[in-house]
Amino acid sequence: MTNLISLGVILTDRGSKYAVTGARVQSRADVDAVLAELKRDKAYAKATHNTWAAVLPQGALKADDGESGAGIVILRMMERAELKDHVIIVTRWYGGKKLGGDRFRRVQDAVRAYFEVQGIAAS
Structure with missing residues:
Protein backbone atom coordinates (compact mmCIF):
# COMPACT_ATOMS: atom_id res chain seq x y z
CA MET A 1 0.00 0.00 0.00
CA THR A 2 1.25 3.44 -0.80
CA ASN A 3 -1.79 5.49 0.07
CA LEU A 4 -0.85 5.98 3.73
CA ILE A 5 -1.30 9.59 4.83
CA SER A 6 0.65 10.19 8.02
CA LEU A 7 0.73 13.55 9.76
CA GLY A 8 3.23 12.34 12.36
CA VAL A 9 3.11 13.73 15.89
CA ILE A 10 0.61 16.57 15.84
CA LEU A 11 0.08 17.30 19.53
CA THR A 12 1.32 16.57 23.02
CA ASP A 13 -0.46 16.64 26.37
CA ARG A 14 1.32 16.10 29.70
CA GLY A 15 4.03 14.11 28.01
CA SER A 16 1.78 11.94 25.85
CA LYS A 17 2.31 12.36 22.12
CA TYR A 18 -0.40 11.86 19.51
CA ALA A 19 -0.07 11.15 15.81
CA VAL A 20 -2.73 10.51 13.17
CA THR A 21 -2.60 8.43 10.01
CA GLY A 22 -5.22 7.44 7.47
CA ALA A 23 -5.74 5.65 4.19
CA ARG A 24 -8.42 4.67 1.71
CA VAL A 25 -9.55 1.09 2.28
CA GLN A 26 -12.20 -1.26 0.90
CA SER A 27 -11.93 -4.28 3.21
CA ARG A 28 -10.70 -5.59 6.55
CA ALA A 29 -7.69 -7.00 4.68
CA ASP A 30 -6.88 -3.45 3.50
CA VAL A 31 -7.16 -2.18 7.10
CA ASP A 32 -4.79 -4.91 8.28
CA ALA A 33 -2.34 -4.03 5.49
CA VAL A 34 -2.42 -0.34 6.47
CA LEU A 35 -1.80 -1.21 10.14
CA ALA A 36 1.08 -3.51 9.15
CA GLU A 37 2.60 -0.80 6.96
CA LEU A 38 2.30 1.77 9.76
CA LYS A 39 3.92 -0.59 12.27
CA ARG A 40 6.90 -1.18 10.00
CA ASP A 41 8.03 2.13 11.48
CA LYS A 42 9.47 1.06 14.83
CA ALA A 43 8.17 4.17 16.59
CA TYR A 44 4.59 3.21 15.69
CA ALA A 45 5.19 -0.46 16.47
CA LYS A 46 6.33 0.55 19.97
CA ALA A 47 3.51 3.06 20.55
CA THR A 48 1.30 2.54 23.59
CA HIS A 49 -1.89 2.61 21.48
CA ASN A 50 -2.74 2.49 17.78
CA LYS A 62 -13.07 -0.15 15.27
CA ALA A 63 -10.35 -1.15 17.70
CA ASP A 64 -9.30 0.54 20.93
CA ASP A 65 -5.87 -1.14 21.22
CA GLY A 66 -5.97 -0.66 24.98
CA GLU A 67 -7.26 2.95 24.88
CA SER A 68 -10.76 2.00 26.01
CA GLY A 69 -13.49 3.92 24.18
CA ALA A 70 -11.21 5.72 21.71
CA GLY A 71 -12.19 3.66 18.65
CA ILE A 72 -15.83 4.70 18.92
CA VAL A 73 -14.77 8.36 19.18
CA ILE A 74 -12.95 8.06 15.83
CA LEU A 75 -15.80 6.10 14.26
CA ARG A 76 -18.48 8.60 15.31
CA MET A 77 -16.46 11.48 13.88
CA MET A 78 -16.01 9.60 10.59
CA GLU A 79 -19.72 8.81 10.41
CA ARG A 80 -20.69 12.44 11.12
CA ALA A 81 -18.30 13.59 8.38
CA GLU A 82 -19.72 10.88 6.07
CA LEU A 83 -16.19 9.62 5.43
CA LYS A 84 -16.44 6.19 3.84
CA ASP A 85 -13.93 3.65 2.51
CA HIS A 86 -11.31 4.98 4.90
CA VAL A 87 -9.38 4.04 8.03
CA ILE A 88 -8.08 6.58 10.55
CA ILE A 89 -5.50 5.56 13.14
CA VAL A 90 -4.73 7.71 16.18
CA THR A 91 -1.43 6.72 17.78
CA ARG A 92 -0.53 7.58 21.37
CA TRP A 93 2.80 7.30 23.10
CA TYR A 94 2.00 7.42 26.83
CA GLY A 95 3.87 10.17 28.61
CA GLY A 96 3.60 8.99 32.20
CA LYS A 97 0.57 10.99 33.36
CA LYS A 98 -3.03 9.88 33.08
CA LEU A 99 -5.16 12.26 31.03
CA GLY A 100 -8.60 11.09 32.18
CA GLY A 101 -11.36 12.32 29.87
CA ASP A 102 -8.91 14.66 28.12
CA ARG A 103 -7.58 11.63 26.22
CA PHE A 104 -10.81 11.60 24.21
CA ARG A 105 -10.41 15.30 23.42
CA ARG A 106 -6.89 14.60 22.15
CA VAL A 107 -8.22 11.79 19.94
CA GLN A 108 -10.83 14.21 18.58
CA ASP A 109 -8.12 16.84 18.00
CA ALA A 110 -6.05 14.31 16.05
CA VAL A 111 -8.99 13.25 13.86
CA ARG A 112 -9.89 16.92 13.24
CA ALA A 113 -6.30 17.59 12.12
CA TYR A 114 -6.55 14.71 9.66
CA PHE A 115 -9.87 16.00 8.36
CA GLU A 116 -8.40 19.47 7.91
CA VAL A 117 -5.44 18.19 5.88
CA GLN A 118 -7.79 16.09 3.75
CA GLY A 119 -10.24 18.96 3.20
CA ILE A 120 -13.03 17.07 4.97
CA ALA A 121 -15.69 19.11 6.73
CA ALA A 122 -15.95 18.08 10.38
CA SER A 123 -19.21 18.60 12.21
Missing part, protein backbone atom coordinates in the same frame (compact mmCIF):
# COMPACT_ATOMS: atom_id res chain seq x y z
CA THR A 51 -6.49 3.09 18.03
CA TRP A 52 -8.44 3.01 14.77
CA ALA A 53 -11.79 3.01 13.06
CA ALA A 54 -12.83 2.25 9.50
CA VAL A 55 -16.01 2.71 7.50
CA LEU A 56 -16.13 0.04 4.80
CA PRO A 57 -18.75 -1.01 2.25
CA GLN A 58 -19.43 -4.02 4.52
CA GLY A 59 -19.92 -1.85 7.61
CA ALA A 60 -17.95 -0.11 10.33
CA LEU A 61 -15.03 -1.52 12.33
Whole structure:
Protein backbone atom coordinates (compact mmCIF):
# COMPACT_ATOMS: atom_id res chain seq x y z
CA MET A 1 0.00 0.00 0.00
CA THR A 2 1.25 3.44 -0.80
CA ASN A 3 -1.79 5.49 0.07
CA LEU A 4 -0.85 5.98 3.73
CA ILE A 5 -1.30 9.59 4.83
CA SER A 6 0.65 10.19 8.02
CA LEU A 7 0.73 13.55 9.76
CA GLY A 8 3.23 12.34 12.36
CA VAL A 9 3.11 13.73 15.89
CA ILE A 10 0.61 16.57 15.84
CA LEU A 11 0.08 17.30 19.53
CA THR A 12 1.32 16.57 23.02
CA ASP A 13 -0.46 16.64 26.37
CA ARG A 14 1.32 16.10 29.70
CA GLY A 15 4.03 14.11 28.01
CA SER A 16 1.78 11.94 25.85
CA LYS A 17 2.31 12.36 22.12
CA TYR A 18 -0.40 11.86 19.51
CA ALA A 19 -0.07 11.15 15.81
CA VAL A 20 -2.73 10.51 13.17
CA THR A 21 -2.60 8.43 10.01
CA GLY A 22 -5.22 7.44 7.47
CA ALA A 23 -5.74 5.65 4.19
CA ARG A 24 -8.42 4.67 1.71
CA VAL A 25 -9.55 1.09 2.28
CA GLN A 26 -12.20 -1.26 0.90
CA SER A 27 -11.93 -4.28 3.21
CA ARG A 28 -10.70 -5.59 6.55
CA ALA A 29 -7.69 -7.00 4.68
CA ASP A 30 -6.88 -3.45 3.50
CA VAL A 31 -7.16 -2.18 7.10
CA ASP A 32 -4.79 -4.91 8.28
CA ALA A 33 -2.34 -4.03 5.49
CA VAL A 34 -2.42 -0.34 6.47
CA LEU A 35 -1.80 -1.21 10.14
CA ALA A 36 1.08 -3.51 9.15
CA GLU A 37 2.60 -0.80 6.96
CA LEU A 38 2.30 1.77 9.76
CA LYS A 39 3.92 -0.59 12.27
CA ARG A 40 6.90 -1.18 10.00
CA ASP A 41 8.03 2.13 11.48
CA LYS A 42 9.47 1.06 14.83
CA ALA A 43 8.17 4.17 16.59
CA TYR A 44 4.59 3.21 15.69
CA ALA A 45 5.19 -0.46 16.47
CA LYS A 46 6.33 0.55 19.97
CA ALA A 47 3.51 3.06 20.55
CA THR A 48 1.30 2.54 23.59
CA HIS A 49 -1.89 2.61 21.48
CA ASN A 50 -2.74 2.49 17.78
CA THR A 51 -6.49 3.09 18.03
CA TRP A 52 -8.44 3.01 14.77
CA ALA A 53 -11.79 3.01 13.06
CA ALA A 54 -12.83 2.25 9.50
CA VAL A 55 -16.01 2.71 7.50
CA LEU A 56 -16.13 0.04 4.80
CA PRO A 57 -18.75 -1.01 2.25
CA GLN A 58 -19.43 -4.02 4.52
CA GLY A 59 -19.92 -1.85 7.61
CA ALA A 60 -17.95 -0.11 10.33
CA LEU A 61 -15.03 -1.52 12.33
CA LYS A 62 -13.07 -0.15 15.27
CA ALA A 63 -10.35 -1.15 17.70
CA ASP A 64 -9.30 0.54 20.93
CA ASP A 65 -5.87 -1.14 21.22
CA GLY A 66 -5.97 -0.66 24.98
CA GLU A 67 -7.26 2.95 24.88
CA SER A 68 -10.76 2.00 26.01
CA GLY A 69 -13.49 3.92 24.18
CA ALA A 70 -11.21 5.72 21.71
CA GLY A 71 -12.19 3.66 18.65
CA ILE A 72 -15.83 4.70 18.92
CA VAL A 73 -14.77 8.36 19.18
CA ILE A 74 -12.95 8.06 15.83
CA LEU A 75 -15.80 6.10 14.26
CA ARG A 76 -18.48 8.60 15.31
CA MET A 77 -16.46 11.48 13.88
CA MET A 78 -16.01 9.60 10.59
CA GLU A 79 -19.72 8.81 10.41
CA ARG A 80 -20.69 12.44 11.12
CA ALA A 81 -18.30 13.59 8.38
CA GLU A 82 -19.72 10.88 6.07
CA LEU A 83 -16.19 9.62 5.43
CA LYS A 84 -16.44 6.19 3.84
CA ASP A 85 -13.93 3.65 2.51
CA HIS A 86 -11.31 4.98 4.90
CA VAL A 87 -9.38 4.04 8.03
CA ILE A 88 -8.08 6.58 10.55
CA ILE A 89 -5.50 5.56 13.14
CA VAL A 90 -4.73 7.71 16.18
CA THR A 91 -1.43 6.72 17.78
CA ARG A 92 -0.53 7.58 21.37
CA TRP A 93 2.80 7.30 23.10
CA TYR A 94 2.00 7.42 26.83
CA GLY A 95 3.87 10.17 28.61
CA GLY A 96 3.60 8.99 32.20
CA LYS A 97 0.57 10.99 33.36
CA LYS A 98 -3.03 9.88 33.08
CA LEU A 99 -5.16 12.26 31.03
CA GLY A 100 -8.60 11.09 32.18
CA GLY A 101 -11.36 12.32 29.87
CA ASP A 102 -8.91 14.66 28.12
CA ARG A 103 -7.58 11.63 26.22
CA PHE A 104 -10.81 11.60 24.21
CA ARG A 105 -10.41 15.30 23.42
CA ARG A 106 -6.89 14.60 22.15
CA VAL A 107 -8.22 11.79 19.94
CA GLN A 108 -10.83 14.21 18.58
CA ASP A 109 -8.12 16.84 18.00
CA ALA A 110 -6.05 14.31 16.05
CA VAL A 111 -8.99 13.25 13.86
CA ARG A 112 -9.89 16.92 13.24
CA ALA A 113 -6.30 17.59 12.12
CA TYR A 114 -6.55 14.71 9.66
CA PHE A 115 -9.87 16.00 8.36
CA GLU A 116 -8.40 19.47 7.91
CA VAL A 117 -5.44 18.19 5.88
CA GLN A 118 -7.79 16.09 3.75
CA GLY A 119 -10.24 18.96 3.20
CA ILE A 120 -13.03 17.07 4.97
CA ALA A 121 -15.69 19.11 6.73
CA ALA A 122 -15.95 18.08 10.38
CA SER A 123 -19.21 18.60 12.21
